[in-house]
Amino acid sequence: MPELPEVETTLRGISPHLLNQKIEQVLVRHWQLRWPVPAELPSLLKGREVLGLRRRAKYLIVSFDDGHLILHLGMSGRLRLVDHGTPAQKHDHLDFQISSGKILRYTDPRRFGAVLWTEDAIDQHPLFRHLGPEPLTTELDGDYLFQRSRGRRMAVKSFVMDSTVVVGVGNIYANEALFLAGIRPGKAAGRITRTQYVRLAEQIKIVLAKAIAAGGTTLRDFLGSDGKPGYFKQELFVYGRGGEACLQCQALLKTKRLAQRATVYCANCQH
DNA sequence: ACGAAGCCCTGCAAGC
DNA sequence: TGCTTGCAGGGCTTCG
16 A cells, blocks of 8 residues: 555656656556546657656656656555566556666556546646645644644544645554654544644654655665565554554554544553 | 545455 | 455545
8 A cells, every 4th residue: 555655665766767768668458547547648658758757745747748647556556667578467557668678567456546647737737736735845844734724623633634734644654643643533633732733743754754764675676576665564553553552551552433544543642 | 615425446354 | 165245545526
C-alpha cells in the first residue's frame, strides 16, 4: 500500500533511469484502472523525451514538452524498471519502453491506481487544484492546522487525512502521528488545541521523513525483479497492533473504525 | 459548506 | 480441501 514515502521512494528510484530518455513505445495490456487509460496515450508518448519527474501528493508526474503523464499507485500499485524481454505477469498493466533498453512497468492488482495525460499546467488540473500543502514543507505547521480546523466537527484523524487540508497523510501515518502526538483520533478537529496541533504537525513530518529514509535504503531494488520498497514496519507503534500492548504504557491498544478506516490508539497515552 | 457513505478492485484470512 | 464471506484501503463522487 503505497503511501507518500513509498511514492517518494519510487520517484527517486526511477528518476535517474528516465530523465532525458525517450519513450520508444507504450504497451497497454489493461485499460481499465480507476479511470480508463487514455486511448491516445501510446501515440502521444511515442518518441517523446522525459524532461522532468516529480511528486505531488501521492501522484507521480512525468513531464514532456507538451504535457504531463500522471501516475497514481492506488493501494497496490508498483512501478519497476525491468529489462527488455522480461515476461509480463498477471497484473502488469502498462509497459513504457524507454530508449535505454529498459522498460518501466506499471503493476496494480487492485487497479485503484491511475495513468492519465494532461496538457494543462499541473496545478490547474482538476485532481490537483484543491490539494492542500505538502506535509514536508514549512507550509504545514501547527498554526496552519489550528486555523484550518476551527469549527470543524470531523474527527481529527479524518481531518489530517483530508487532502484539501494536507496531502500525503495516509491511514498508517495518521495513526502513528496521532499516537506520537498523544491525541485521540476520534476527537473533533475543532477541539484540538494549538499546542496539540504543533505536536501533531511535527510528528507527521518526523514519521514521513523516517519512512522515506527507510525506503531509501532499498532504492537499488527498483532495478531488480522483486522491487519491494523498504518498509519500516518495525517502527510502527499502533498501526496493525490493535489489542496488543502499548509500547509506551503496556495498556491494550483500542481499535475502532473512523470514516471506514481502521483506527488504533492507546486510551491511556492519547487524550 | 460540511460530513458521512458509496464505490472501484483483488488478494488474503478466517470460517464453515 | 474447497468453498464462501469479510475485510483491507486512496480518494474521488454522491448524497443528506
